[in-house]
Amino acid sequence: MASWRGLPHRAIMSSSRISFFEVEILDCKTKQQLCFLDKVEPNHTVNDIKLMFHKCYPQWYPARQSIRLDPKGRSLKDEEVLRELPVGTTATLYFRDLGPQIGWTMVFLTEYAGPLFVYFLFYFRMPFFYGLAKAFTSSPHSVVHLACCCHSFHYIKRLIETIFVHRFSHGTMPLKSIVKNCFYYWGFAAWLAYYINHPLYTPPSYGKKQISLSMIMFLICETGNFSIHIALSNLKIDGSRSRRYPFPTRNPFTWLFFFVSCPNYTYEVGSWISFTVMTQCVPVGLFTLIGFIQMTIWAKEKHHRYIREFKDYPRIRMSIIPFLL
Structure with missing residues (x-):
């Protein structure tokens, strides 16, 4: 299992605090935990998550990754934003390797x-x-x-x-x-x-x-x-x-x-x-x-x-x- 601490948030308003997400990524087939992303900004996109996952597993570049909410569900679009997904602040996502692209x-x-x-x-x-x-x-x-x-x-x-x-x-x-x-x-x-x-x-x-x-x-x-x-x-x-x-x-x-x-x-x-x-x-x-x-x-x-x-x-x-x- 790999671990990655999220990137620092891009902008902080002095009068408010940002609630960070914790993202757990599991293998679609085995349900084994592959990666745990800590302090992920709520305005991060699925593509941002793919890039963070890629740092943990260089062999799986973003184009090879299918990130899903459910093992048998559809692949999330790269532009979808984390805070707009039907997940809590502790999110579980599923990864599938799409093969060479x-x-x-x-x-x-x-x-x-x-x-x-x-x-x-x-x-x-x-x-x-x-x-x-x-x-x-x-x-x-x-x-x-x-x-x-x-x-x-x-x-x-x-x-x-x-x-x-x-x-x-x-x-x-x-x-x-x-x-x-x-x-x-x-x-x-x-x-x-x-x-x-x-x-x-x-x-x-x-x-x-x-x-x-x-x-x-x-x-x-x-x-x-x-x-x-x-x-x-x-x-x-x-x-x-x-x-x-x-x-x-x-x-x-x-x-x-x-x-x-x-x-x-x-x-x-x-x-x-x-x-x-x-x-x-x-x-x-x-x-x-x-x-x-x-x-x-x-x-x-x-x-x-x-x-x-x-x-x-x-x-x-x-x-x-x-x-x-």
Whole structure:
């Protein structure tokens, strides 16, 4: 068991006295006491407690720590203040090791750079995919080249957003999860690229009209998705910790906020539906379907969280599809 005496309080009013907290941290599984923090200021946050715990156990840096009120309860947010938690001046908290973590920026860069690289291997018809006779040949169909441009544009946009737009509320992700995510993104990119760039690939049934209409819808949805990400980023641009729900702006692409809680997912699904119609390729359709199911789950979770957190949240909004879902 480790012990740590709390930091001196930051400000003391001469006319009042501060009641310090004593914080006991137990292991979630064994209930064994790991650390006892003495004289912890009431205005300390969960993150402050994590930093103090880290001094006792250097191997468990703050991003690896899950601090809870109950062994089976939710993880407390870093910004939650000790005095506002449902505990007495002698508080018992529970610790769980989340395992090695990796920053979200690196997560997304890895997930999105991979499909770009993988797709180009098939687009340029490397010898080990289609045989030596077709190695480094070019497809005679313009839709194949257009599909490569659209696929590349989508992931380049994601990379740009990761670096310059997104503001992550959680700093890290478990290292084991990135393996699963990369397998999903990279694997599907290889599967759909193999068929779209295959020497026997045939263009869509309705020719140029089908390709042109789907390309226009693809660009509209990509623009809408980018606009929503900008709007969500601007909610946190002032650095305030106060929670606000997203709302439409002067940008017409954000007006979808009138009807759904997560229009970024709506536009994302629209992009992949357009790409499916453009290429008329079954693997792309399956990727779109699986993505839609996953994004619907995320959208519903966020939608219900907004309803619970904000009493004035617009009731007309649905999760991902206006008036339906």
